[in-house]
Amino acid sequence: MRLSAQQEALERYLTTGDTVIPPELLEQIQGSNTLPAADGLMIYQNAYRVRLLSVMREDFPALHRWMGDESFAQLAMAYISTWPSRNFSLRWLGEKLPEFIRGYIAEPQRSPMIELATLEWAFTLAFDAPDAVPLSLGVMSRFSADDWVNLRVYLTPSVRWLQLQYNTVGMWVAAKAEADIPAVVTLSAPLDCLVWRHELVCQYRTLEPDEASALRLLSDGGSFASMCENLVGQHGEQAPLRAATWLKQWVGEGLLQRR
Amino acid sequence: MSKSDSLGFGLGLRSEYYQQILEQRPAVDWFEIISENYMVGGGKALYFLDAIKEQYPLVMHGVSLSIGGSHEIDADYLRQLKNLADRVQPRWVADHLCWSRGSAHQLHDLLPLPFTQKSLLHVASRVRLVQDVLQRPLVLENVSAYVQWKTSCMSESQFLAELSSLTGCELLLDVNNVYVSSKNQGFDPWQFIMELPQDRIRQIHLAGHSDYGHYLIDTHDQPIADPVWALYSKTLSYLGATATLIERDDHFPPFDELLAELSKARSISANALRAAAPCA
Numbered sequence: 001m002r003l004s005a006q007q008e009a010l011e012r013y014l015t016t017g018d019t020v021i022p023p024e025l026l027e028q029i030q031g032s033n034t035l036p037a038a039d040g041l042m043i044y045q046n047a048y049r050v051r052l053l054s055v056m057r058e059d060f061p062a063l064h065r066w067m068g069d070e071s072f073a074q075l076a077m078a079y080i081s082t083w084p085s086r087n088f089s090l091r092w093l094g095e096k097l098p099e100f101i102r103g104y105i106a107e108p109q110r111s112p113m114i115e116l117a118t119l120e121w122a123f124t125l126a127f128d129a130p131d132a133v134p135l136s137l138g139v140m141s142r143f144s145a146d147d148w149v150n151l152r153v154y155l156t157p158s159v160r161w162l163q164l165q166y167n168t169v170g171m172w173v174a175a176k177a178e179a180d181i182p183a184v185v186t187l188s189a190p191l192d193c194l195v196w197r198h199e200l201v202c203q204y205r206t207l208e209p210d211e212a213s214a215l216r217l218l219s220d221g222g223s224f225a226s227m228c229e230n231l232v233g234q235h236g237e238q239a240p241l242r243a244a245t246w247l248k249q250w251v252g253e254g255l256l257q258r259r
Numbered sequence: 260m261s262k263s264d265s266l267g268f269g270l271g272l273r274s275e276y277y278q279q280i281l282e283q284r285p286a287v288d289w290f291e292i293i294s295e296n297y298m299v300g301g302g303k304a305l306y307f308l309d310a311i312k313e314q315y316p317l318v319m320h321g322v323s324l325s326i327g328g329s330h331e332i333d334a335d336y337l338r339q340l341k342n343l344a345d346r347v348q349p350r351w352v353a354d355h356l357c358w359s360r361g362s363a364h365q366l367h368d369l370l371p372l373p374f375t376q377k378s379l380l381h382v383a384s385r386v387r388l389v390q391d392v393l394q395r396p397l398v399l400e401n402v403s404a405y406v407q408w409k410t411s412c413m414s415e416s417q418f419l420a421e422l423s424s425l426t427g428c429e430l431l432l433d434v435n436n437v438y439v440s441s442k443n444q445g446f447d448p449w450q451f452i453m454e455l456p457q458d459r460i461r462q463i464h465l466a467g468h469s470d471y472g473h474y475l476i477d478t479h480d481q482p483i484a485d486p487v488w489a490l491y492s493k494t495l496s497y498l499g500a501t502a503t504l505i506e507r508d509d510h511f512p513p514f515d516e517l518l519a520e521l522s523k524a525r526s527i528s529a530n531a532l533r534a535a536a537p538c539a
Contacts, residue, residue, distance in 0.1 A: 003378055004329035004362075006408065010370065011361030030407040032445040035474040040406035040443070043476065044368060051367055085365040088323035088336045089295045131301030157300070200303045 014048045052080050059094040060120045062175030112184045115168045122160035122195040126202050129158035134254040148224060152259040155219045158197040159255060163190045169206060198254035210234055214246055266316055266350060266502040268521050275511045277307040285518055291504050294321035298339045317349050324354040327372040327382050337392050344393060351461055353398035353431045373408035374418040386426040398461050400431035403439040403477035416454035423459045430455060433464035434491045439475045452494055460498055465491060466506040480509035488527060495531040
């Protein structure tokens with residue numbers, strides 16, 4: 001048997017999870033008195049399953065806690081057989097889980113599960129997203145009048161912007177605190193939520209609609225002046241103060257970098 | 260390669276200990292990183308990597324090269340490995356004599372090869388390719404195995420010796436892996452070590468395993484077992500001073516416990532070298 005055929009036979013056995021070892025594989029394998037061939041192969045098969053499940057549990061701890069160990073394992077193994085690891089790093093294993101849930105789970109669980117999985121994956125993405133030099137309050141304190149006029153920003157690369165339909169943040173917080181996870185509640189309006197990394201630590205917070213609109217405008221390339229103008233309708237003459245307060249907060253949180 | 264290249268006694272760099280290493284500057288001669296953990300865009304891992312490399316010599320140790328795989332070497336992986344080596348400037352770059360990537364899956368395990376002439380030539384051509392990209396000798400480690408291929412016509416150690424002779428690659432002797440495989444497959448661990456070319460062994464690994472009665476599993480989540488210490492001592496009498504590293508990948512103890520294990524390695528090494536030295 002060629003090397004590629006030998007490796008494909010072992011690959012099939014490890015990844016299908018069959019309890020019966022195919023004879024064409026077993027006849028290629030040499031065991032010993034202490035560890036027969038079938039037992040040795042089962043060690044590899046078990047290790048494959050345990051390793052991948054462990055990564056899924058680490059990457060989706062809240063979903064795991066919400067579903068319970070058995071249901072989560074069932075979901076994870078079904079997912080892995082549909083979306084097997086193709087990246088050399090296990091860090092990417094869970095990337096398609098929200099997409100998989102869409103086709104695997106029925107409503108009413110489907111949508112809240114997708115949202116929780118998406119939130120958890122956002123933390124994974126933020127954790128090791130490319131570094132950036134965020135705009136700092138120190139730099140801003142030295143801004144000239146022209147700097148203020150010309151100021152244009154992006155969100156820093158680690159920022160993930162989610163729109164939530166459910167009390168997903170509350171469920172995630174409860175899971176993190178190892179508390180009872182609250183029942184799913186549909187929110188009266190979609191809630192903007194940011195997940196990002198600041199000074200090496202992952203952060204999250206939700207935004208009120210007016211703050212979300214202002215941040216969206218600014219991070220899409222709008223000027224500080226246009227952001228102020230946009231706020232006049234709701235905040236009147238307080239608009240510049242409101243805009244300045246938010247900008248200071250966003251900069252302090254490491255959310256923005258200069259274009 | 261000369262024995263004067265020995266780096267001394269090192270530990271596997273794990274995120275659990277980053278802060279302590281930077282704050283306390285422990286008496287560790289060098290650290291070994293898992294290469295794949297640093298092939299990321301940014302964040303904590305790269306921050307600490309850059310900070311720790313200012314204080315300690317580093318060695319890169321990968322798990323995903325799949326040097327024995329029957330599919331093409333993953334070009335993207337190799338590019339990232341080279342980029343990381345350029346950033347880290349490690350003393351050497353190691354991986355395992357195994358395969359880990361199949362036709363449709365990354366298997367994330369260190370799977371054994373059939374030790375045949377044909378696979379020797381196959382692996383040798385891949386080692387040369389990797390060495391050309393990295394512009395340095397690759398260091399390859401023996402793995403813990405739970406089965407062998409019936410088509411094998413030589414031992415893993417004979418295969419490693421031949422491979423080193425054909426390609427100039429160097430060897431990482433994992434003493435725990437030798438012990439685990441010897442128990443599982445019923446061979447003499449000392450004969451395994453004697454079959455390796457002494458002058459090509461760049462580094463030694465020590466780690467713990469789990470004992471399941473009639474077989475052992477290489478778990479890296481336990482202290483090093485006494486028979487492995489004994490084999491290490493005998494190995495050093497044979498090899499002379501050799502860079503030694505302790506790996507721990509789970510059930511992380513307080514850092515002081517790892518330092519105590521490292522002190523034990525230093526002491527065993529000193530005794531073995533003293534006993535092996537010719538009388539004045």
